[in-house]
Amino acid sequence: MKLFVYGSLKKGGKYDCYLEEATLIAEHAVANGVLYDSGLGYPAMVLSGAEKVIGDIYEIPDELWPALDDLEGYTGGAETDLFNKLTITVEADGEQVEAIVYVAKNQKLLKTKVASGVWDVSQSLLV
Structure with missing residues (x-):
């Protein structure tokens, strides 16, 4: 399955090491959404048709998903989850690609647009 990354998992980001076993499919992919600085060293995204978020797309081996879910604070339904895990359509190299994305579930993550x-990604390295 493919994953759209837009923050600390992007190449050069604080947590890009999580994707060492993944395959980079596209850089500079575009998703419909709004990006926020959480104030915690990583961003959070919400879906929106009006604005764009730029990120990368990776092909993720099945064995990496549990670690990614843990990193993103996603359990699949707990009230305390920080993010939801959704499948969206992302544009990459002029094509439409289905990819999973972690979007903000906890509104406290949406500090500064x-x-x-x-x-x-250098912002992630400072915290």
């Missing part, structure tokens, strides 16, 4: 829709 990132107007550019691009997370600067």
